[in-house]
Amino acid sequence: MLSEFTQHDLFVEYYEQWIRVYKEGAIRDVTLSKYYSTLSWVRTLMPHLQLKDVTRITYQQLINDYAKMHERQTVMDFHHQLKGAVLDAVDEGLIVRDPTRKVIIKGKTPAEKKIKYLNQFELHTLLKNLLLDKGVNWDWFILLVAKTGMRFSEALALTPKDFDFAHQVLSINKTWNYKGNGGYMPTKNKSSVRKIQIDWQTVMQFSALTKDLPEDEPIFIKKEDTYTPVYNSTVNGLLERYCKKLNLPVISIHGLRHTHASLLLFAGVSIASVARRLGHASMTTTQKTYLHIIQELESSDVDIIMRSMSNLT
Template identity: 30%
Template sequence: MASIYKRGKTWTANVSIIQNDKRIRKTKSGFPTKREAQTWSNDIEFKKQTKQLSTSNSLFVEEFKDWYTIFKEPQIQTATKLWYHTAINLLQDKWSDKKVNEITSKDFQLLLNEYGNHHVKSSVLKIKNLIGMFVVYAIDDDMIQKDFTRNVTTSSKVSSKDKSLKFLELSEMRKLINRIRDNDSISCKMILTSIYSGLRFSEVAALTKDDFDFQNNTITVNKSWQMQDKAFKETKTSTSNRVVIMPESYMSIAKKWTFGEDYAFQGKDGLPISNNGVNKQLKAYLDMDNSTPITFHGLRHTHASYLLSKDIAIQYVSERLGHADVNITLRVYAHLLDKKRDQETKETLSSLNEL
């Protein structure tokens, strides 16, 4: 007999079934209407009566690998594939003999706790989310009866890297520009391009000579460089495809550059310079002036921070950076905007006091 009840704003249904000679409850929640919950429970009852209900006892790691190979691998990029392989290696190491229908919340919590002893919290959360996506699939496919990931938490004994937003102050940015503007090295050209455009490293590395329009002073961004695959890929989001208007001061310098045949910033091996290679050069130049140590991505933050400090509308800054929406820009640069808000509050009160 099915049991259907409302939990919050959605409906939950559970059905009593026999599995491995034991009576258990197969439960599913999140139905928007009672009718949908009833339809699901009727389907389970029918499968139970006709002996179609799965009593899978296959290995968890093997089912996870099959799911990844069929549903995920064809659609994702190499960097994401590495995370799935990390999860598979973890499951093979810790759960090699566990059946797909016998995992409990306790098992999963212990797995994440142990993983968190040697990895930062963001990595633990990534593993949790990947396994969680598989569990949703496995429940829908009747391999698993209950979502054992629901009440599990993530923690870590390894400190994360400093996530504070690092960027160059105006004086530091000017020193860097003066040091590299006449330098003909590929790294310097890439650094200068990012300072003036706010492009991501993958976008700068993917530029070709045809992306530079010196008549209209623009750079077209319509692809990104995937270092792992050594190939062009789509940009991060559809809004990352954009035409960035560049200042004359930059374009007059870039006009003198000799670009590579396949890539604008092409190394001796015929490929774009690596992120690590450019970061080493950037560090060396920043050290010369005792400037704030930043990575190449910090140049993007420097670009945005400079524009915001000059009262450029955040909507325009968001479009220039290629963010999916302005809320991302607001979130990333919240502390800068808060600082500016404090300044504007003082100016507002000063103006009102003059009345």
């Protein structure tokens, strides 16, 4: 049942109803959970804040309190998840004027980033030690993510029908709801629906692996009475054991996606092509994610440019 709010009602109660009305059923479950996490923090930090008292100062104080325990990017996300509700409350006359105007985003100094990807030699070492002599297993999953850069949920949703072996193409058009009750879900965004080229060796391997499998059933998820639940910790655990055994930097399955993109960039593949292959919504996402690699490549480019210009005599 919807409540009619006045300026004397609590902001946290307004925000909770706003999420239910505007966000539930309209966004992915994983995104919705972030809104509810924000709600929980508002309830912790300012449980008694009334709508009439949401001013620039109180809103900035809320941001500052949250920033004491979170990095700047996380604080920015927190602000964006609140801002829509706040502006709607302004439109409804429950908050006098926009308190988010000129907000200052603070945050803790980012922790030192761990190595997120393997170099070409390290990846080669990993792949040659995978156990691929039996039927479908998680080693095959690791191989495919390394060769394609797919997201975990995208790879889980793959069926034999998604492979066009004749044209060396793999279609990515759905994800698997591994955080919920299983089943197919839409991709992360429209750009995530894509076709990517796969090398001939991968074609040969997966054509043999999938030839006797049901065309429309997920390759990596067992169907018994119901689909067996899958957790990324299972695959990450296997990958971690391989990395430790082979004396490689420990990375996650998502780290294989970073590895794939990094190797392409170092090989000279354009940012636009890498963005399309990964299913990024824009090249900006790719540039931000792989800024350190792009900067390293730009340093090498300077030498190439100087050599080229010095030959123009």
